[in-house]
Structure formats: structure tokens, C-alpha cells
Amino acid sequence: MRSIDTVTRYELNRSQTGEDFVGLLTISHDELADVIPLALDAEAYVLDGVTYAAAPMTLTVASDNEDQTPEMTMSFPNVDRRAGALLAKVPGACRVSLSIYRTRFFDLTVAPRVVKPATTPLTVYRVIRWFLTDTSTTDRTVSGRVRSYDYRMEGALRRRATKDLFPGLYAR
Numbered sequence: 001m002r003s004i005d006t007v008t009r010y011e012l013n014r015s016q017t018g019e020d021f022v023g024l025l026t027i028s029h030d031e032l033a034d035v036i037p038l039a040l041d042a043e044a045y046v047l048d049g050v051t052y053a054a055a056p057m058t059l060t061v062a063s064d065n066e067d068q069t070p071e072m073t074m075s076f077p078n079v080d081r082r083a084g085a086l087l088a089k090v091p092g093a094c095r096v097s098l099s100i101y102r103t104r105f106f107d108l109t110v111a112p113r114v115v116k117p118a119t120t121p122l123t124v125y126r127v128i129r130w131f132l133t134d135t136s137t138t139d140r141t142v143s144g145r146v147r148s149y150d151y152r153m154e155g156a157l158r159r160r161a162t163k164d165l166f167p168g169l170y171a172r
Contacts, residue, residue, distance in 0.1 A: 020103040021124065022113075023059060024052050027087070027132060029094040036083050038076070044112035047101075047121065051112060055083070059098075072127075075143035084137040087144075093131040096146050100125040 023040035024047060039045040039052035040059060046052070057076030078084040087094065105121035106113045115121060127146070135144035163170045 021100050022103050022106070023098055023100045025055075025059075026097045027083070027094050028097075029090045029092075031090045032086060032094075036086060038083065041113075045106065046112050046114045053083075070148050072130075072146040073143070074132075074146055075141050078137065078140055078142050081139075084142040087132075087135050087142060088137040093133045094135075096127070096130045096132045098125075098127040098130075098146075099123050 022045060024045060025038045025040060027036040027038070037050050037052040038055040038057070040055065040057050042054055042056050044051055044054045055076045057074055059074045060072050076083075100123065101121045102124060103113075105115060105119050107116050127148075130146050130148050132144045132146050135142065
């Protein structure tokens with residue numbers, strides 16, 4: 001789901017709003033034993049039995065320009081160094097999924113934060129199976145670019161439709 005209604009986009013881009021949001025991010029790769037779940041907050045969150053570790057990070061909302069592939073940038077402090085060490089070891093791009101929720105669905109008085117009883121959090125914004133590329137890991141920060149797959153970058157077909165390969169095309 002890439003489209004965001006105008007009111008929600010306005011709220012997400014404002015410097016201050018009456019609504020609080022939390023982003024729950026997962027990073028996965030075939031070479032990683034487990035998925036890395038991170039909460040874009042100073043507190044950990046639990047949703048659907050998964051504990052998202054606290055990782056206050058800077059994340060830009062993806063652009064909706066028609067002439068370019070949607071892209072976000074992210075960076076977070078490499079505090080416990082586990083996520084940074086794992087990301088530094090994997091070859092190629094990692095898969096990233098991000099869901100943004102309103103915090104009013106969570107009990108903010110407990111740690112880790114859990115869903116309030118008899119409520120179901122609604123997703124405000126969701127990015128599924130994008131790719132984390134150009135990662136840079138230092139002692140202090142982990143950063144990278146998160147983008148969707150760009151189908152325009154696929155190579156053209158390398159085979160020509162000749163009579164020998166496709167005789168049915170030339171039948172009369």
C-alpha cells in the first residue's frame with residue numbers, strides 16, 4: 001500500500017501533530033537466521049507476539065513521484081551493535097517491511113508497549129518487501145536507502161524472434 005490519503009500524509013509530514021505514530025520495521029535476508037524487528041521509538045513494542053526492539057531512527061516517507069522509483073532513507077544509532085553487525089555481514093540487499101500505526105492503540109504506560117485490550121491496531125502506512133541497499137555501518141550509526149524494485153531497470157530480451165526459434169510466428 002503506497003498511497004496515503006491527504007490528511008494522513010499531512011499529519012506524517014508535520015513537525016507537530018496531536019496524533020503520535022510508531023513505525024514497526026522488519027529487516028530480513030536469506031543469510032540471517034532470524035528477522036530483525038525494530039520499533040522506530042525509544043521503547044520496545046509487542047505486536048502479534050513479536051517484540052520490536054527500540055531503535056529511534058530517522059526515516060523519510062517514500063516519495064510518490066511518477067518519474068522515479070520510490071525511495072526512503074533511514075538511519076538509526078548502532079547502540080547494541082547486533083543489528084549493525086548482522087547487516088554488515090550479509091551480501092546484497094535485505095528485505096524491509098514497514099508498518100506505521102497510531103500509538104493510541106498501544107498501552108504507553110508499560111514497557112514493552114503492548115496493544116490495548118479489545119483493540120486492533122489499524123495500519124496507517126505500509127511498505128512490504130522493499131530493499132535496504134547502500135548500507136553503511138559505523139560504531140555509531142547504521143544507515144541505508146530503502147527502495148522498491150524498479151522494473152524499468154530490467155534488461156531487454158536478448159533473443160530475437162527468428163523463423164528457426166519461433167516458426168509459429170511466421171506460419172501463413
